[in-house]
Amino acid sequence: MAVVIKPKKFFEVCVEAELTPELALRSVDEVKKFKVYYGNKVVELGELFEVAKQGDEKKLILDGDFSRVKWIGARMVDGEIVVKGSVGANCGAFMRGGKITIEGNADDWLGIEMAGGEIIVKGNAGNLVGCAYYGDAVGMTAGKIIIEGNAGNYVGEKMNGGEIVIKGNAGDFIGTEMRAGVIEIHGSCGFVGGDMRGGEIRIKGSFELLPTFKKTEKGWVGDVNVKGEGVIKTF
Amino acid sequence: MLWIKNGIVVDPKNKIKAEKMDLFVKDGKIVDETKVKKQDCTVIDASGKLVVAGGVDMHAHIAGSKINTGRTMRPEEMRVVRNIAGKFRATVGRVLLTAPAIGYEYAKMGYTTSFEAAQPPIGALHTHEELDAIPMIDKGALPVFGNWHLVFKCIEEKNMEKLKALVAWAIERSKGFGVKVVNPGGVEAWMYGGNVKSLDDQVPGFNVTPREIITWLIKANEELGLPHSVHLHCNNLGVPGNYQTTIESIKLANGFSNAKRQVLHVTHVQFNAYAGSSWRDAGSGAAEIAKVVNSMDNVTIDMGQPIFGHATAMTGDAPFQFSLHKLIGARWSNKDTEVETGAGIVPIGYLPNNPVHALQWAIGLELGLLVDSNKVALTTDYPNGGPFTEYPYVMAMLMSKKMREGELSKVNAYVQKATGLTSIDVEKTLYEVIHMTRSLPAKILGLENKGHLGIGADADIAIYNLNPLETDTSKEFEKVYKMFKSAEYTIKGGEIIVKGGELVKEVYGRTFWVDATKKADIQAVMPDIREYFNYYSVQLGNYGVEERWIKKPARIEVV
Incomplete structure (x- = not known):
């Protein structure tokens, strides 16, 4: 059954709540007892949010402004989350399956290490979309991220598979240290593909090319500094 | 009571x-x-x-700029929460622990003393601030001398009085405990992008060789009568075939003697005990090294045992760290410590199915088993070989052939042909292992009331x-x-x-330091020190650590 969660108030500090569609399988009372962090305190979800049931799918509807709620959909494996507002950082981190739809904006670290x-x-989305978490060697490995608006810097850093589509513009350092996968940008962006070893970056608008890429039939291939075979091309 | x-x-x-x-x-x-x-x-x-x-760890990297840079460049290490603040301080860290975690984890394991094995003298204040943040255990730090321009100068001039004065002065200024030598001459060569390959290579820009650096420092150390001997990290660390350099270095102790202790301690020998000419045909030189160490009564070693899992390579051996980075492609940080020394840091993981890692693991154990228990101390060269929290694993392995057979079946079969571990039947007794973790390291360090x-x-x-x-x-x-x-x-x-x-209770241990200034004429070297301070980033007056700045200093005066 779908569960609808609504914030009761404006959050003074960020909430860390790993809300996944698994919650939809629980009763309303159980969902209210789910432990979340409010700042440095552990509180029950029911203290901060209103919870209601609706329909019978494995689905979570987050109704309202969740821009100060982090880790939504982290580690989810199936089911669906619909956010009728914006979300905070780390949304969809480490997710392995299912679908998240965000009607507003997403903060930094969207879909990090998604598999x-x-x-x-x-x-719009923030920085570090689909990249690796602090210190890790590999970012997103599979799945798809579609951003209708713009995205920030470091999109697809250390990406090793999957696809990121940005309908608007993006910032700098797109696909840095990328190993595999596809990044498609319909607008323009800044520096692209530093230390790229593999994968493909397609850009419709303008972008800044590093001098370490060779022009070939396939597009620009590099980064030669790391003997990379990544491809940057326009479409 | x-x-x-x-x-x-x-x-x-x-x-x-x-x-x-x-x-x-x-x-x-x-x-x-x-x-x-x-x-x-x-x-x-x-x-x-x-x-x-209580256990005595005579060689670990627990404080100072290296481990701190390691923490900075390895945020993933900090995801393991060990203790939430309450009666005790918050601690995090997987293998690279925060300062309080180091004290707590040693204490939980029954260890009560640990020595920071490489302190650049100019970084002494940082090292001591950090040692002061480690609860539970007694500590000390060994300043590094093997690549210091001033040391080279004294040796070039063949002036032993000056060298003794410099060593005594630097140990006093850095509130250090003894003389550490890291890849003598090699780190200076690294300043020009190179390294030294043998004991007789000339150090660029100076008319000295690694052989001279080691012997002169042993001589100075013995004439000063410091509690600990020269503590040597050999040249060519991590290079296949390096066991011969190690044996040559060990033999430099010939001709020196001390009634109380060894005159040369060679550290984390596992990293210096490789035979072969490349990693494709690398083998173990442990048996040869053990033979030499067992035949000499003035040399001790420690194991530097790798533990499968995460680790962080951090040594004052900057050129080695660069080649490690090139070899495994992991992140790398380099430190250039003015005219004194350098350092490098590279994250590493030891995997049982990797032939090289399995080889290193086997060599460490071979050294522990083949060398006389009175000459080999148990270390992992934390965090280079892995966490010190796995000392019990090494202790149990040394005592049980059955356990070793079980572990051998899980690691890459390359070790069967490249090392002699499978054919070693030695099982150390509990008495010997207690010696290797308590009384022996205390004796090696010259701490009479420990162990x-x-x-x-x-x-x-x-x-x-x-x-x-x-x-x-x-x-x-x-x-x-x-x-x-x-x-x-x-x-x-x-x-x-x-x-x-x-x-159950948080206490703060003492920081041991050695004062040998009465054993040398410090003024003999002061004009040179003053001249060299033209090239330092700090003034002479601001150099070093005052005793009153240390939480619980314990001065050991050499008379």
Whole structure:
């Protein structure tokens, strides 16, 4: 059954709540007892959010402004999350399956180290989309992220598979240290593909090319500094 | 006052092999029964339990710029939360622990002393600030000398008086404990992008060779009469075929002697015991090294045992760290410590199915098994070989062939042909392993009141829930490992700090430092020091650490 969660108030500090569609399988009372962090305190979800049941799918509807709620959909494996507002950082981190739809904007660290599933953002996304978490060697490995608006810097850093589509513009350092997968940008962006070893970056608008890429039939291939075979091309 | 009743004591320094006896503690020292009033004592019932001195780690990287840079560049290490703030401080870290975590984890394991093995003299203040943040244990730090321009200059001039003065001055200024030498000459060559390849290569820009640096520093160290000997990290570390350089370096101790201790300690020898010409045909040189060490009575070594899992390579050996980075492609940080030394840091993981890592693991054990127990101390060169929290694993492995056979079946079969580990039947006794982790490292460092339980020793005691009279260490290795992992009691300076494997009290140990300034004419070197300070980023007056800045300094004066 779908569970609808609504914030009761404006959050003074960020909430860390690993809300996944698994919650939809629980009773309303159980969902209210789910432990979340409010700042440095552990509280029950029911203290901060209103919870209601609706329909019978494995689905979570987050109704309202969740821009100060982090880790939504982290580690989810199936089911669906619909956010009727914006989300905070680390949304969809480490997710392996299912679908997240964000009607507003997404903050930084969207879909980090994602290994499956789909994320759709109707608004804009922040920095570090689909990249590796602090200190890790590999970012996103599979799945798809679609951003209808713009995205920030470091999109697809250390990406090793999967697909990121940005309908608007993106910032600098796109696909840095990328190893595999595809990044498609319909607008323009800044520096692209530093230390790229593999994968493909397609850009429709303008972008800044590093001098370490060779022009070939396939597009620009590099980064030669790391003997990379990544491809940057326009479409 | 403490009365430890009916414990089964193993105390190699005092030749006590598993005897049931009582111990008495007063004012942080172990005292005779007659010195305490029994009715005032807190009684610890240790019947059927093993009572030994607190562990002494003579070589670990626990404080200073290297481990701190390691922490900065490895945020993933900080995801493991070990303790949430409350009665004790918050601690995090997987293998690279935060300062309080280092103290707590040592204490839980029954260790009470640990020495930072490489302190650039100019970084002494940082090292001491960080040592002061480590609770529970006694500490010290070894300043590095093997690549310092001033050292080279004294040796070039063949001026022993000047060299002695410099060593005494620098140890006093850095509140250090002894003379550490890291890849002598090699780190200076690295300033020009190179390295030294043999003991007789000339150091760029100076008319000295690694051989001269080592022998001159041994001579200076012995003439000053420092408690610890020269502590050498050999040239060519991590290079296949390097075991010959190691043997040549060990032989440099010939001709020197000291009644109390060794004259040369060669550290983390595992990293310097490779045969072969490349990683494709690398093998073990442990047996040859063991033969040489066993034949000499003035040299000791420590193992540098790798532990499978995560680790971080961090040494003052900057050129080695660069080649490691090139070899495995991991992140790399380089440090250039002005005219004194350098360093590098590279994250690493030891995997059982990787032939090279399995080889390193086997060589470490070979050294531990083949070298006389009175000459090899147990270390992992934390965090280079892995966490010190796995010392119990190494202890259990040394004591049980059965455990080794089990572990050997899990690692890459390359070790079967490249090392002699499978054919080694040696099983160290509990007495020998206690010696390798307590009395021997204390003796190597020259700490007379550590590592034993005789009258007058520091009351650093570990009690384990293991009856040595009823345990067959060869068969019951799982129990041995588990029991050494967490001490039933850890007593530091007479205070109970760990009970049942849990922390009960936070204490701060002392920082040992050596003052040998009376043994040399410091003025002999001052004009040179003043001149060199034109090239330092700090003024001479701001260089070094004052004793009053240290939380609990313990000065050891050499007279």
